[in-house]
Amino acid sequence: MTRVRLAGSMSTPSILPTTHTVVSGDTLSGIAQTYNRTLADLLRWNPINDPNQIQVGQVINVADSGEDLEYTVVEGDTVSELAQRFGKRWIDIAAVNRLDDINLITVGQKLIIPAQGVAR
Structure with a gap:
C-alpha cells in the first residue's frame, strides 16, 4: 500500500x-x-x-484513490474535522492510528488517513 x-x-x-x-x-x-x-x-x-x-x-x-494519506496535524485540527475534510469516518482514522481518545491528538503528530474503511 x-x-x-x-x-x-x-x-x-x-x-x-x-x-x-x-x-x-x-x-x-x-x-x-x-x-x-x-x-x-x-x-x-x-x-x-x-x-x-x-x-x-x-x-x-492528484492521487490514486487506493492510497492512504499521511497527514501532519496542525493547530485546531480534530479527528472529526479531518474525517469530514477527507470524506472518511472518524472511527476509521482512530482505528488505523490506534487512537484511544480522538480528542488527544497533538500538533506535529502524523496520522494515517486510510483509503479504505477499517473499523467495523
Missing part, C-alpha cells in the same frame, strides 16, 4: 485531496508540485492529451 504525505496548513485543500480543480494560472506541472506528484503521475491518472492545455474548472486527479 502506498502512502501520500500531506502537511496540514492553510494551503492544504479542504476538499478531498484526490482531486484539484484548475484555477486561472494553474499549470499541470505546478499542480503536480503542489501535491508532491510528478507530471507523469498526473498524466497517468487523467485523460490529458496535452499537458499544456488544461482548462479553468477542469478537475484533475
Whole structure:
C-alpha cells in the first residue's frame, strides 16, 4: 500500500485531496508540485492529451484513490474535522492510528488517513 504525505496548513485543500480543480494560472506541472506528484503521475491518472492545455474548472486527479494519506496535524485540527475534510469516518482514522481518545491528538503528530474503511 502506498502512502501520500500531506502537511496540514492553510494551503492544504479542504476538499478531498484526490482531486484539484484548475484555477486561472494553474499549470499541470505546478499542480503536480503542489501535491508532491510528478507530471507523469498526473498524466497517468487523467485523460490529458496535452499537458499544456488544461482548462479553468477542469478537475484533475492528484492521487490514486487506493492510497492512504499521511497527514501532519496542525493547530485546531480534530479527528472529526479531518474525517469530514477527507470524506472518511472518524472511527476509521482512530482505528488505523490506534487512537484511544480522538480528542488527544497533538500538533506535529502524523496520522494515517486510510483509503479504505477499517473499523467495523
